[in-house]
Amino acid sequence: MTTAAENRIVDVTVVAKPFLDDIKTFVDKEFPDGNSPKLVGILANEDPFAKMYAKWTRKACERVGLRYETIECKRTELEDKVYELNEDAEISGMMVYYPVFGTLPSFMAGVSMDSYISNCVDFKKDVEGMCFTYIQALYRNQRVMKNDKGGNVKSILPCTPLACVKILEHLQVYDSKEGLAGKTITVINRSQIVGHPLAAMLANDGAEVYSKDIDSMFLFKKDSKGRGRLYETEKNFKDVLKESDVVISGVPSKGYKVPVEDLSNNTVFLNVSSHENVDKKELFQKKKGITYVPKVGKVTVAMLQRNLIRLYNGYHKKE
Amino acid sequence: MTTAAENRIVDVTVVAKPFLDDIKTFVDKEFPDGNSPKLVGILANEDPFAKMYAKWTRKACERVGLRYETIECKRTELEDKVYELNEDAEISGMMVYYPVFGTLPSFMAGVSMDSYISNCVDFKKDVEGMCFTYIQALYRNQRVMKNDKGGNVKSILPCTPLACVKILEHLQVYDSKEGLAGKTITVINRSQIVGHPLAAMLANDGAEVYSKDIDSMFLFKKDSKGRGRLYETEKNFKDVLKESDVVISGVPSKGYKVPVEDLSNNTVFLNVSSHENVDKKELFQKKKGITYVPKVGKVTVAMLQRNLIRLYNGYHKKE
Numbered sequence: 162m163t164t165a166a167e168n169r170i171v172d173v174t175v176v177a178k179p180f181l182d183d184i185k186t187f188v189d190k191e192f193p194d195g196n197s198p199k200l201v202g203i204l205a206n207e208d209p210f211a212k213m214y215a216k217w218t219r220k221a222c223e224r225v226g227l228r229y230e231t232i233e234c235k236r237t238e239l240e241d242k243v244y245e246l247n248e249d250a251e252i253s254g255m256m257v258y259y260p261v262f263g264t265l266p267s268f269m270a271g272v273s274m275d276s277y278i279s280n281c282v283d284f285k286k287d288v289e290g291m292c293f294t295y296i297q298a299l300y301r302n303q304r305v306m307k308n309d310k311g312g313n314v315k316s317i318l319p320c321t322p323l324a325c326v327k328i329l330e331h332l333q334v335y336d337s338k339e340g341l342a343g344k345t346i347t348v349i350n351r352s353q354i355v356g357h358p359l360a361a362m363l364a365n366d367g368a369e370v371y372s373k374d375i376d377s378m379f380l381f382k383k384d385s386k387g388r389g390r391l392y393e394t395e396k397n398f399k400d401v402l403k404e405s406d407v408v409i410s411g412v413p414s415k416g417y418k419v420p421v422e423d424l425s426n427n428t429v430f431l432n433v434s435s436h437e438n439v440d441k442k443e444l445f446q447k448k449k450g451i452t453y454v455p456k457v458g459k460v461t462v463a464m465l466q467r468n469l470i471r472l473y474n475g476y477h478k479k480e
Numbered sequence: 481m482t483t484a485a486e487n488r489i490v491d492v493t494v495v496a497k498p499f500l501d502d503i504k505t506f507v508d509k510e511f512p513d514g515n516s517p518k519l520v521g522i523l524a525n526e527d528p529f530a531k532m533y534a535k536w537t538r539k540a541c542e543r544v545g546l547r548y549e550t551i552e553c554k555r556t557e558l559e560d561k562v563y564e565l566n567e568d569a570e571i572s573g574m575m576v577y578y579p580v581f582g583t584l585p586s587f588m589a590g591v592s593m594d595s596y597i598s599n600c601v602d603f604k605k606d607v608e609g610m611c612f613t614y615i616q617a618l619y620r621n622q623r624v625m626k627n628d629k630g631g632n633v634k635s636i637l638p639c640t641p642l643a644c645v646k647i648l649e650h651l652q653v654y655d656s657k658e659g660l661a662g663k664t665i666t667v668i669n670r671s672q673i674v675g676h677p678l679a680a681m682l683a684n685d686g687a688e689v690y691s692k693d694i695d696s697m698f699l700f701k702k703d704s705k706g707r708g709r710l711y712e713t714e715k716n717f718k719d720v721l722k723e724s725d726v727v728i729s730g731v732p733s734k735g736y737k738v739p740v741e742d743l744s745n746n747t748v749f750l751n752v753s754s755h756e757n758v759d760k761k762e763l764f765q766k767k768k769g770i771t772y773v774p775k776v777g778k779v780t781v782a783m784l785q786r787n788l789i790r791l792y793n794g795y796h797k798k799e
Contacts, residue, residue, distance in 0.1 A: 237710050240619070276595065277619070277672075280612050293599045293612055300559070300596075353596075391556050 166427070166450040173324075173460050176331045180463040181225055184470060188226035198253040198473035199228035200288060200465075201246055205239040210435075211258035218256075221462045227469060236261050240281055247283040253473040254288030256465070259354075276353070285476040288468045290317035291354070299358055302365045302388040314475030317468050322359035324460035325409055325431055326366070332452060334407055334429055341368035345404045349373045349419065350411035355433055359409065364389025371401045399423050407431070410438035426450045433457050485746070485769040492643075492779050495650045499782040500544055503789060507545035517572040517792035518547035519607060519784075520565055524558040529754075530577035537575075540781045546788060555580050559600055566602040572792040573607030575784070578673075595672070604795040607787045609636035610673070618677055621684045621707040633794030636787050641678035643779035644728055644750055645685070651771060653726055653748055660687035664723045668692045668738065669730035674752055678728065683708025690720040718742050726750070729757035745769050752776050 188197045200222060202215045215231045222229035234242045239261060246255050262274035279287075284294040284306075298306065298316040305313045329335055334344065346363050350356035351374035360372040364381035365388065372379045372391075378401070380394040402408060402423040410419055411433040419439045424430070427450035432438050437455065444451055507516045519541060521534045534550045541548035553561045558580060565574050581593030598606075603613040603625075617625065617635040624632045648654055653663065665682050669675035670693035679691040683700035684707065691698045691710075697720070699713040721727060721742040729738055730752040738758045743749070746769035751757050756774065763770055 235712075237712055240710075277612075277615065281616070296596065297600070391559075393554075393556055 168445045168449065168451040168453070171328075171332070171452060171454045173328055173454060173457055176328050177459040177463040180327075180460075180467055184227070184463070184466050185225040187470065192226065195226070195228075197227050198469050198477070199230065199251055200469050201252050201255045202229065202231045203239065203242060203246075203255060203257045204231055204233045205236045205242075205261045206258065208258070208260075215258060218462060218465070222466065225466060227466055239278055243278060243281045247281075247286060250477070252286060253477045254469040255282060255286050256289050257282070284317075285472060287317060288465055288472060290319040290323075290358075290468065295319075296353070296358070299365075300361055300388070308475050312475070315471060317471065318362065318464075319354065319358050320461045320464040320468065321355050321411075321433060321457065322362050323464045324457045325359055325433065326362060327460055327464070328431060328454060328457060329407065329429070332429060335366070340366040344368045344406045345371070345401075346407040346409065347371045347373060347401055347405040348409045348411075349438070350413075350433075351377075351379075352411070355411045356409075361389040368407075371396070371398075371405070373398055373401075409433060412436070412438050421447050424448060424451075428452075430454065431457060487764045487768065487770040487772070490647075490651070490771060490773045492647055492773060492776055495647050496778040496782040499646070499779075499786055503546070503782070503785050504544040506789060511545065514545070514547075516546050517788050517796070518549065518570055519788050520571050520574045521548065521550045522558065522561060522565075522574060522576045523550055523552045524555045524561075524580045525577065527577070527579075534577060537781060537784070541785065544785060546785055558597055562597060562600045566600075566605060569796070571605060572796045573788040574601060574605050575608050576601070603636075604791060606636060607784060607791060609638040609642075609677075609787065614638075615672070615677070618684075619680055619707070627794050631794070634790060636790065637681065637783075638673065638677050639780045639783040639787065640674050640730075640752060640776065641681050642783045643776045644678055644752065645681060646779055646783070647750060647773060647776060648726065648748070651748060651773075654685070659685040663687045663725045664690070664720075665726040665728065666690045666692060666720055666724040667728045667730075668757070669732075669752075670696075670698075671730070674730045675728075680708040687726075690715070690717075690724070692717055692720075728752060731755070731757050740766050743767060743770075747771075749773065750776060 202218055204211055204215055219229045219231065232242065239257065246252050257278060259275050261278065279291040280293055282292055284292050287295060295317050299318060304316050306316055308314050335341060341363060346368045348356050348360045348370055351372050356372060360370045360381040363370045364383055367383060370381040371394065372381055378394055378398060380392040381389050382392065384390045403425050405428060407429045408419060408424065409431040413434055413436065415436045417438055421440060421443045426448050429452040430439060431454045441453060444453065521537055523530055523534055538548045538550065551561065558576065565571050576597060578594050580597065598610040599612055601611055603611050606614060614636050618637060623635050625635055627633050654660060660682060665687045667675050667679045667689055670691050675691060679689045679700040682689045683702055686702060689700040690713065691700055697713055697717060699711040700708050701711065703709045722744055724747060726748040727738060727743065728750040732753055732755065734755045736757055740759060740762045745767050748771040749758060750773045760772060763772065
């Protein structure tokens with residue numbers, strides 16, 4: 162980028178709106194009786210943030226006419242509850258508010274109880290795209306699955322990474338022909354919920370993506386088969402930040418700030434943490450042409466609803 | 481148990497022997513040309529212990545006439561290598577020597593890269609029973625799967641937990657009719673490789689199993705549907721050890737020792753760590769009727785080979 166334009170803050174309401182409008186139009190047309198696709202959120206922890214998020218999801222669903230129900234259970238009952246809902250024909254999608262067992266340490270690395278639970282969810286109801294079927298499709302860049310009738314159903318992508326993609330499309334970081342080819346992106350966080358799938362998705366779309374976590378950095382880029390793949394990199398984080406057209410930060414701790422002096426002018430900065438991962442005031446004082454996106458949640462919830470409708474149309478529609 | 485008998489140390493060679501004899505007899509009879517089922521071990525780390533284990537597996541396979549090959553690759557090539565071997569009709573089973581990415585921390589809990597890789601292995605070649613298909617079967621106590629021809633194939637169980645079961649059968653902790661009903665067992669370690677599946681398997685067989693890890697303890701016991709399930713428990717570890725007929729410890733650190741004063745006479749103690757998790761000298765001085773199993777590895781590798789033959793017969797046999 163060559164111009165040093167004004168700094169700007171982007172409110173993503175405008176990104177979410179066309180998706181929400183489409184959903185509402187679809188729901189109003191197809192379900193005048195109110196019997197619209199139903200999402201269940203399962204609360205199996207005592208986390209006040211999870212309760213808040215459940216309320217927020219309910220309201221968002223009500224606004225577009227989708228049905229939503231929160232079910233509470235003990236964590237020891239969660240697995241059975243998931244299997245019960247897998248069999249419940251009334252439900253098109255479900256989500257569990259994690260972490261449930263997530264904070265329990267283990268003597269050795271391995272699959273956590275939470276990731277075990279996320280794989281108990283039938284992929285036909287996995288509105289968050291967290292089960293292995295979708296993770297594998299994502300990492301292999303397979304965008305379509307078959308349903309029981311041999312029809313094509315688009316694969317479900319995890320909501321927050323998908324929201325980032327939609328925001329970058331809106332900001333025209335994506336070229337209509339070339340996608341993200343030629344772009345360098347840094348993603349700080351390599352969790353399986355946000356950073357890891359996001360890095361792979363952006364690489365699937367052509368970017369060189371540096372994936373940074375506490376004490377390691379990898380490069381994701383497209384291989385000869387068109388799949389975003391993991392590579393070792395010798396670069397250092399400081400240089401990588403300088404080179405990046407886009408920086409996406411999702412560090413879930415209050416104290417973490419991306420060093421402003423390492424960012425370039427004209428950077429697009431997406432904050433996907435609930436904490437502000439950069440000193441915005443300093444950023445705006447010292448750099449030019451910054452596009453700062455402080456929150457992506459409104460688009461995330463729109464993607465959740467879009468996924469629900471995709472699951473409904475693909476697997477649960479009554480003929 | 482009422483008698484206070486002699487203490488004894490069990491060498492599990494005697495437990496492994498009938499399994500190894502069966503395997504050798506089968507291989508000699510079915511593959512006089514040497515074209516026996518083939519196992520591939522993938523080395524994608526620089527861990528000297530993994531290299532040692534690969535050599536050990538090779539020797540063990542050679543002894544019974546099974547084919548074995550170690551393939552080395554970079555960790556960034558591992559995923560593709562796994563998919564390549566999934567398609568290779570010459571291979572009946574594969575195993576990856578973990579950890580590969582396992583020690584990389586992440587900002588948030590979730591599926592590790594290693595567990596992602598373990599799920600890329602086709603279940604028809606997953607000789608270690610680590611993919612989600614088998615994990616789910618284990619936790620649901622479903623012991624049989626269908627192959628492409630509609631035939632029944634027994635589900636693959638992870639090798640170390642299965643070895644523990646076979647050792648407990650040999651030691652007649654299992655009742656021929658009642659299984660483990662009425663028995664109390666403590667398993668120290670809740671990793672997905674050893675402690676967690678082991679606790680579930682022992683509960684599937686009727687025991688009350690206390691599953692202890694760094695800062696939490698759960699109870700696994702059979703529910704009304706016959707599946708070993710997770711329950712909260714208020715008991716403390718000290719009392720639980722005292723009540724236990726069997727203690728199985730798999731803590732992978734040198735310093736960890738189960739307190740001898742908390743163990744009862746007549747306890748069966750299985751050490752599944754590469755470090756000795758109890759002070760054997762003190763144990764034998766202070767307690768009576770102890771059955772101490774210092775190592776289970778020989779049975780583990782027999783179970784690996786048994787799993788390979790099961791996969792071969794179930795999915796890869798040439799008609």
